[in-house]
Amino acid sequence: MNLGYYPGCSLHGSSDDYQQSLKACLGALGVSLKELDDWICCGATAAHTLNRKLSIALPARNLALAARQGCDELLAPCSMCSLQLKKARKAMAEDLALSAEMATIVEAKPGGARVLNLIEALERVGLETIKTAVKTPLKDFKVACYYGCLLTRPPKVAEFDDCEQPESMERIVSALGATPVAWNYKTECCGAGMTMASEETVLELSHKILADAAAHGAQSIAVACPMCHVNLDMKQSAIEARYGSRYGMTIYYLCDLVGLALGLTPRALGINRHFAGRTA
Amino acid sequence: MSRIGVFVCWCGENIARVVDVDRVVEEVAKLPGVRCAVNYKYMCSEPGQTMIRERIAAEKLDGVVVASCSPHMHLKTFRKAAQAAGLNPYLLEVANIREQCSWVHSDRNQATEKAIELIRISVAKVKNNHALEPIKVPVTRRAMVVGGGVAGIQAALDIADAGYEVVMVEREPSIGGKMAGLSETFPTLDCSQCILTPRMVDVGQHPRIKLYTYSEVEAVEGFVGNFEVTVRQKARYVDITKCTGCGECSKACPLKKNKSEFDFGMGTRPAIYMPFPQAVPARPVIDKNVCAMLTRGKCGVCAKKCAAGAINYKDEDKLVKEKVGAVVLATGYKLYSIGKQAGPIAGYGEYGYGKYKDVIDSLQFERLLSASGPTSGKVKRPSDGATPKNVVFISCVGSRDNAKGLTYCSKICCMYTAKHTMLYKHKVHDGQAHVFYMDIRSAGKNYDEFVRRAIEQDGAKYYRGRVSKITEQDGKLIVRGADTLAGEPVTIEADLVVLAAAMRPADGVTELAQKLNVGCDQFGFLMESHPKLRPVETNTAGVYICGAAQAPKDIPESVAQASAAASKVQITLSAAELTREPEIARIDEKLCAACFRCYEACPYHAIEKAEVRNRKGELVKRTARVNPGLCMGCGTCVSVCPSKNADIEGFTEQETYAMIESLI
Numbered sequence: 053m054n055l056g057y058y059p060g061c062s063l064h065g066s067s068d069d070y071q072q073s074l075k076a077c078l079g080a081l082g083v084s085l086k087e088l089d090d091w092i093c094c095g096a097t098a099a100h101t102l103n104r105k106l107s108i109a110l111p112a113r114n115l116a117l118a119a120r121q122g123c124d125e126l127l128a129p130c131s132m133c134s135l136q137l138k139k140a141r142k143a144m145a146e147d148l149a150l151s152a153e154m155a156t157i158v159e160a161k162p163g164g165a166r167v168l169n170l171i172e173a174l175e176r177v178g179l180e181t182i183k184t185a186v187k188t189p190l191k192d193f194k195v196a197c198y199y200g201c202l203l204t205r206p207p208k209v210a211e212f213d214d215c216e217q218p219e220s221m222e223r224i225v226s227a228l229g230a231t232p233v234a235w236n237y238k239t240e241c242c243g244a245g246m247t248m249a250s251e252e253t254v255l256e257l258s259h260k261i262l263a264d265a266a267a268h269g270a271q272s273i274a275v276a277c278p279m280c281h282v283n284l285d286m287k288q289s290a291i292e293a294r295y296g297s298r299y300g301m302t303i304y305y306l307c308d309l310v311g312l313a314l315g316l317t318p319r320a321l322g323i324n325r326h327f328a329g330r331t332a
Numbered sequence: 333m334s335r336i337g338v339f340v341c342w343c344g345e346n347i348a349r350v351v352d353v354d355r356v357v358e359e360v361a362k363l364p365g366v367r368c369a370v371n372y373k374y375m376c377s378e379p380g381q382t383m384i385r386e387r388i389a390a391e392k393l394d395g396v397v398v399a400s401c402s403p404h405m406h407l408k409t410f411r412k413a414a415q416a417a418g419l420n421p422y423l424l425e426v427a428n429i430r431e432q433c434s435w436v437h438s439d440r441n442q443a444t445e446k447a448i449e450l451i452r453i454s455v456a457k458v459k460n461n462h463a464l465e466p467i468k469v470p471v472t473r474r475a476m477v478v479g480g481g482v483a484g485i486q487a488a489l490d491i492a493d494a495g496y497e498v499v500m501v502e503r504e505p506s507i508g509g510k511m512a513g514l515s516e517t518f519p520t521l522d523c524s525q526c527i528l529t530p531r532m533v534d535v536g537q538h539p540r541i542k543l544y545t546y547s548e549v550e551a552v553e554g555f556v557g558n559f560e561v562t563v564r565q566k567a568r569y570v571d572i573t574k575c576t577g578c579g580e581c582s583k584a585c586p587l588k589k590n591k592s593e594f595d596f597g598m599g600t601r602p603a604i605y606m607p608f609p610q611a612v613p614a615r616p617v618i619d620k621n622v623c624a625m626l627t628r629g630k631c632g633v634c635a636k637k638c639a640a641g642a643i644n645y646k647d648e649d650k651l652v653k654e655k656v657g658a659v660v661l662a663t664g665y666k667l668y669s670i671g672k673q674a675g676p677i678a679g680y681g682e683y684g685y686g687k688y689k690d691v692i693d694s695l696q697f698e699r700l701l702s703a704s705g706p707t708s709g710k711v712k713r714p715s716d717g718a719t720p721k722n723v724v725f726i727s728c729v730g731s732r733d734n735a736k737g738l739t740y741c742s743k744i745c746c747m748y749t750a751k752h753t754m755l756y757k758h759k760v761h762d763g764q765a766h767v768f769y770m771d772i773r774s775a776g777k778n779y780d781e782f783v784r785r786a787i788e789q790d791g792a793k794y795y796r797g798r799v800s801k802i803t804e805q806d807g808k809l810i811v812r813g814a815d816t817l818a819g820e821p822v823t824i825e826a827d828l829v830v831l832a833a834a835m836r837p838a839d840g841v842t843e844l845a846q847k848l849n850v851g852c853d854q855f856g857f858l859m860e861s862h863p864k865l866r867p868v869e870t871n872t873a874g875v876y877i878c879g880a881a882q883a884p885k886d887i888p889e890s891v892a893q894a895s896a897a898a899s900k901v902q903i904t905l906s907a908a909e910l911t912r913e914p915e916i917a918r919i920d921e922k923l924c925a926a927c928f929r930c931y932e933a934c935p936y937h938a939i940e941k942a943e944v945r946n947r948k949g950e951l952v953k954r955t956a957r958v959n960p961g962l963c964m965g966c967g968t969c970v971s972v973c974p975s976k977n978a979d980i981e982g983f984t985e986q987e988t989y990a991m992i993e994s995l996i
Contacts, residue, residue, distance in 0.1 A: 214681050215681060216671075216680075216681030216682040217681040217682075217684070217687065236803030236804060236805065237803070240801075264803075264805075267805065267806075
């Protein structure tokens with residue numbers, strides 16, 4: 053299977069470990085990723101708080117590139133990127149005037165490549181395919197599946213799973229032989245980009261997530277977003293120091309878990325590059 | 333030569349401000365056939381009507397045009413005046429120079445010209461009008477009430493007490509509806525069962541009420557005064573004429589752990605059951621989906637226990653036909669299925685309804701409060717049976733929420749939530765009720781006082797704001813919300829959460845409405861004919877509505893509306909014959925080629941395929957024939973008839989072409 057690949061700024065920067073894991077995992081599943089040539093930033097948090105037109109034009113340009121490069125399905129592993137791309141695609145489909153404007157600004161047309169987040173891409177591969185490809189079932193893994201605030205929201209844009217009580221990641225984790233735990237904070241915010249402006253906010257919010265996951269018996273947390281990983285993994289020691297608790301919670305990218313079940317080594321998946329947890 | 337009178341109304345200033353009524357009179361008096369033309373300040377008033385009557389007599393008028401407001405407003409008024417003066421009312425026409433002229437124009441000259449034109453075409457029409465006589469249709473002087481909740485019960489009893497027979501059709505095994513399951517009612521806290529069950533008994537024993545329970549309306553044919561309704565009596569597997577209601581069968585049934593519909597899943601019932609002990613009729617029914625005998629052919633315990641031999645496992649649905657003259661729809665409501673609704677109004681997954689056992693809806697809480705409920709009126713939470721010490725009530729779950737699809741206010745939730753906090757406090761003295769609300773809407777007699785009492789005397793804590801999320805931790809429900817008056821977030825560790833879910837029309841109402849040609853609004857509530865002046869009528873003659881099927885409403889309002897519908901039914905049934913407007917389709921049967929395009933096109937099924945036979949009984953020809961009881965005069969048949977033999981009385985092609993010609 054071929055998928056277009058839009059890494060976004062994170063996977064080319066601070067979350068290079070995510071990219072390493074993604075490529076290893078999907079490669080093992082027979083998916084070849086074709087990175088979009090000449091892609092630009094999706095606009096992330098900055099664009100849509102400043103200028104709506106800009107916030108559509110940036111992802112629209114990437115969609116236009118995908119169309120020109122013959123890509124039908126575009127994987128954006130960062131939840132902010134996938135949301136911005138989905139938002140632009142939806143806005144152009146619904147607003148003909150905006151669509152005409154985008155045609156002049158960034159030569160974008162409505163329609164084009166379907167945007168997939170990581171979970172959707174794995175669903176596209178197929179739960180059954182994944183299940184049969186599992187070599188070492190993750191028997192002893194008790195995992196809290198964490199979606200964060202963006203994967204399911206806003207529901208009319210994300211068009212993905214139940215907005216408040218999603219279950220799609222749990223289905224994948226179960227297919228790997230691991231046990232997903234029932235917990236409360238799957239769709240709460242980790243603090244996201246506030247990590248730059250107000251670290252305390254992030255420590256407080258991410259602490260609640262770690263505490264709830266631990267209270268419900270999770271030994272690790274699965275994420276599908278680079279920002280969530282930064283806050284829960286890199287900041288974990290700061291959280292522990294501030295709240296005087298010890299979690300030692302491994303934060304896996306969802307593709308890490310798939311990769312481990314497929315028999316890939318932690319090193320191959322870049323798990324050794326994480327900060328927190330037992331395998332660190 | 334015609335002798336036509338034109339009466340131009342000023343409508344106070346409404347018309348006269350924009351239209352020069354003196355010039356209008358001057359001009360239209362010159363039209364050929366116009367005998368006299370006058371204007372007056374209020375033509376609909378008594379002096380105005382007198383003027384019309386006197387002129388008709390004095391000038392021997394054979395046609396009248398009143399230039400005034402829309403015919404919707406006063407056509408009937410003016411036609412009555414004409415009739416009083418001895419003129420056939422259908423020889424009077426209204427030219428609308430208010431809504432279609434003075435109200436929408438500002439240029440006086442142009443508006444005056446337009447008014448003159450409008451009158452000219454009406455004069456041309458009146459010249460071609462001919463006298464019509466109202467249609468008489470016989471009336472079956474009995475009524476059907478669909479739905480046996482408090483509204484249906486009230487309507488049925490009122491109609492029956494007035495001396496007419498009533499057929500009541502109820503879908504559930506017992507009448508009583510939602511009210512039978514409520515605990516106590518606002519604002520007086522009188523027990524719901526104590527006030528309803530005697531009324532249920534009245535229905536069951538009334539000599540003029542025929543009761544079909546566990547039955548649904550299958551099909552409806554006919555028209556006002558002459559409906560024929562097919563009722564499907566669902567297989568009950570119990571012969572209710574033999575059964576004595578002793579209850580031995582339910583006691584003996586081995587399959588006791590089925591969720592009770594009457595308790596909204598808070599309690600259980602056997603496979604053969606009466607929904608509640610006070611049911612009317614006090615007869616059980618077998619749930620065919622769980623009964624071991626009906627699903628696997630093994631068991632038969634209830635039949636062995638039944639001394640009356642009333643159990644019949646081979647029972648089948650039966651179709652019966654009932655002739656009635658009028659129908660009342662009182663089908664009631666259901667609650668919004670929180671977080672489980674299919675389609676665009678899915679929402680509130682964040683409250684975890686269905687996921688956390690101790691998050692329940694308001695009707696479920698009613699059952700926990702009710703003396704006849706599964707906990708005998710003790711407040712015990714579903715998960716572990718413990719008495720909850722902190723209960724959070726959330727109002728407007730689904731109501732007034734544009735994002736989740738239901739824009740309307742469910743009207744009764746503010747009141748019953750206040751009642752819930754009170755009843756809870758009366759039962760759990762050391763408990764604390766917390767209410768999250770958007771606004772408190774408590775308009776009604778003694779209603780606001782009731783809410784104040786809940787807050788001031790019974791100590792309910794009210795927070796103006798929404799709840800964003802409910803999570804579960806160590807057996808507690810963590811409710812996170814906002815207090816927008818204090819401007820701060822609130823977190824409450826609750827033992828029980830009660831969601832005041834939006835009221836929605838009962839399942840199947842749209843299908844039922846289609847069978848009766850009754851409209852539904854965008855949310856599926858039944859449509860009244862006019863929101864203010866015809867609130868219990870529908871656009872189908874002889875079909876009336878009441879209760880929560882029309883819109884969310886409380887018990888007093890449902891009862892009042894039911895009595896209103898009953899009085900409308902009595903008007904319909906009061907005469908042996910009904911008169912209908914004669915402006916309906918007419919088919920020239922001599923020329924009809926029997927292609928039956930009109931038969932297929934008619935939206936009211938008012939056209940029949942008829943045969944014309946000579947006196948020897950030999951078939952002479954086939955023809956389409958209009959049923960004057962059903963025809964609504966829409967004119968669809970006129971437009972599809974290839975040989976131009978269909979016409980609408982009062983709007984004939986001749987009249988219409990005369991109007992057009994007068995303009996050219």
